[in-house]
Amino acid sequence: MNSFFTNVLVAINGSESSILAAKYAIVLAKSYDCKLSAVYVVDTSSISQLALNKISTKEEGQEFEKSFQSDGEKYLNFVEDLAKAKGVQIEKEVRQGPVSSEILAAADDKKSDLIILGRWGKDLSARDNLFNTHREIITNAKCSVLYAKEPDIEQIYKMA
Numbered sequence: 001m002n003s004f005f006t007n008v009l010v011a012i013n014g015s016e017s018s019i020l021a022a023k024y025a026i027v028l029a030k031s032y033d034c035k036l037s038a039v040y041v042v043d044t045s046s047i048s049q050l051a052l053n054k055i056s057t058k059e060e061g062q063e064f065e066k067s068f069q070s071d072g073e074k075y076l077n078f079v080e081d082l083a084k085a086k087g088v089q090i091e092k093e094v095r096q097g098p099v100s101s102e103i104l105a106a107a108d109d110k111k112s113d114l115i116i117l118g119r120w121g122k123d124l125s126a127r128d129n130l131f132n133t134h135r136e137i138i139t140n141a142k143c144s145v146l147y148a149k150e151p152d153i154e155q156i157y158k159m160a
Helices: 016-032 044-052 058-085 099-109 124-140 153-159
Strands: 007-012 035-042 090-096 114-118 144-148
Touching: 007 016, 007 058, 007 099, 016 035, 016 058, 016 114, 016 144, 016 153, 035 058, 035 099, 058 090, 090 099, 099 124, 114 124, 124 144
Parallel strands: 007 035, 007 114, 035 090, 114 144
Antiparallel strands: none
């Protein structure tokens, strides 16, 4: 089968919506025989900003970075387990830097023709930051961007 999408990238941040986006990506990859990549970004720019604003020390920033790196690996391993359960191979990567820039760079590096993002949550401050990140990705992506809002993705994933 010739597929409209061949290389799909899903952005993972550990939120429930990014896990649902991963399930959406897994179903899409299985249905259309696409290559699938999952990327988690350790937002080192935000960690650096905390140190600049004297909210944390350099040492605390390094600890935050290690913790976020470990969290990213944990979330990506969980997504890998979800993919394996559906017979889908997935390439996973933890990157460091500004989130939108790294997602866009990963999409370019992997020659992605689709980026899948999860919806933002109810927490206003997190939502605003995520909204700005999503806006930058949507505006600057060289490929299509899908904002996964499928309300029945849990059921669709279970049936796939």
